[in-house]
Amino acid sequence: MLAAPAAFLLLALLFVPSSLVLVLSLTDYQFGMTGFDWVGGDNFGRMWDDPRFRQSLLNTGLYVAIVTPVSIFAALGLALLIEAQGAMRGVLRTVFFLPVTATLVAMATAWEVVLHPSFGMVNVALDAMGFDKARFLSDPQLALGTLAFIGIWKMVGYNILLFIAGLSTLPADIYEAASIDGADRGWKRFTLVTWPLLAPVTLFVTVITLIRAVSEFETIAVLTNGGPNGATEMILYTLYREAFRYFDIGMASAIAVVFLGVVAAVSILNIALFDRRSRL
Amino acid sequence: MRRALSLAVLAVAAAITLAPFVYMIVVSMAPQGSIYAGSLLPVPSFGAIARNYGNALTTVPLPRYMANGAFVCAVILVAQVTIAAPAGYALAKLPFRGRPLLLCGVVLALMIPMQVPAIPLYVAVAYAGLLNTYTALIVPFVISAFAIFLFRQFFVNYPDEVLDAARLDGFSELGIVWRLMVPAAWPAVAAFATISVINHWNDLYWPLVVVTDTQMMTPPLGLASFRASGEQSGDVGALMAGGVIVTAPLVIAFLFFQRALIRGLGFGART
DSSP states (O other): OTTHHHHHHHIIIIIHHHHHHHHHTTBOOOTTOSOOOBOTTHHHHHHHHSHHHHHHHHHHHHHHHHHHHHHHHHHHHHHHHHHHOSTTHHHHHHHHHHHHHSOHHHHHHHHHHHTOTTTOHHHHHHHHTTOOOOOTTTOTTTHHHHHHHHHHHHHHHHHHHHHHHHHTTSOHHHHHHHHHTTOOSHHHHIIIIIHHHHHHHHHHHHHHHHHHHHTOOHHIIIIITTOSTTTTOOHHHHHHHHHHTSOOHHHHHHHHHHHHHHHHHHHHHHHHHHHHHHHO | OHHHHHHHHHHHHHHHHHHHHHHHHHHHTSOHHHHHTTOSSOOOOHHHHHHHHHHHHHHSOHHHHHHHHHHHHHHHHHHHHHHHHHHHHHHHHOOOTTHHHHHHHHHHHHTSOTTTTHHHHHHHHHHTTOTTSHHHHHGGGSOOHHHHHHHHHHHTTSOHHHHHHHHHTTOOHHHHIIIIIHHHTHHHHHHHHHHHHHHHHHOOHHHHHHOOSGGGOOHHHHHHHHHHHTTTTOOHHHHHHHHHHHHHHHHHHHHHSHHHHHHHHHTOOOO
16 A cells, blocks of 8 residues: 555544544643543633733734735735846845745844844844844844834845745736737736736735744844743743643643644635635 | 836846845855944955955865755655655556545645644654654655646646657656656746755755754854854954855856746745
């Protein structure tokens, strides 16, 4: 049976552990303990009542609400501008795709140095222009916004790539027909032709961006550890800390269930919307 | 006017995109004094290049991290393709009883983020005494639902007559997979390979969970621990040199194999 190893490994490495997470979320199991008690929905109740967890969920929502629309619309705009260039097109693509392959841990530390409170390039420039220097990663007012900025920086390149791939599949004869009807350039052509034709690509980009934004972990783990004072704590980092620093497997599993619910809901919404659209 | 505006927008966006790369490279080549002097860009010097890159390679076992990363990525990729290609073929071309169920499972598996099964997998790895081993770094990723799905999509259009002819010629089913299907689906394999290597070279989450031993760290984890250990002493030049070394292989590969990479990423994989 050619599919047997794959089926077995899917079960052993994915479905069985994921189902175990559903079960563990109803327990108070701690790693290293021999037994556990059933606690029903207590872990989920704690997630809602404990201000620390609530802030983590709130931060995640805020981060997603900033990063998703900005990185999608910036990418769409830049993709259209890049494709409208002549000889420069290849160079521009290469430049904007660079963050896609770059190691985020390294780039996050590079951003940290760029944004360093005393000698970083940005603060040197702010100082020279007569503004106050900012503590981008340690000021609770700024830290989440700074991580969102780095998140946008990371995601725009990938979204540009997806939009350019989508643009290249649009049929040229529709543009010819549109130009005969007077929608030959600029905003009018965009709203009447490009935007509706790109809708499936945009939906796809939205789903991928939403999932990647909800899953933000590395910039937090490397740069802020959720601080200052919980200001950059987000769902996946909270999950990581509960599971692998505090070894509170029950609580971490409850967070994982919520996280899985969000990711699955986005994926299912994608399939449902796509289905309806293709039937219309 | 319109053209000037669009060029200006592109120039600003390109500057922001390139800023951390340029800054990382320049700081990695600059002496400590110049970095802390607070000018817009520090001034590189040959002595500083030798010092920073030397420190990056000797204060932490950076070559070891790179070797670990290369080994882990290679084994994961080989295992993923070895397991997924026959499964993709079976799902595309062989009628068997569990086929709809398996296909359903593959699509479902695409929606499960790795951090969910990671919790019980960690407990299992820890009880098996496998923390800080290559096994722990590799095993959770040997199965890729995305690879199975991608291969199935490519294999499904392969002409059945060729398969029948091959069977008459004495090809086994596995022979068909490796000698006919995989070579024919080479663009898909190359595309998948680029995605897999990018993801696992850059991954921080799982290595952070199962590795604490410096000798077993992968490049991102090693770099993150280098950064954390240097917070007091603050050898920024060496840290940026480490960043350049870790980032360089994939970025350089990207510049050479841009086309295959773009095709691979265009499939929209995220894991």
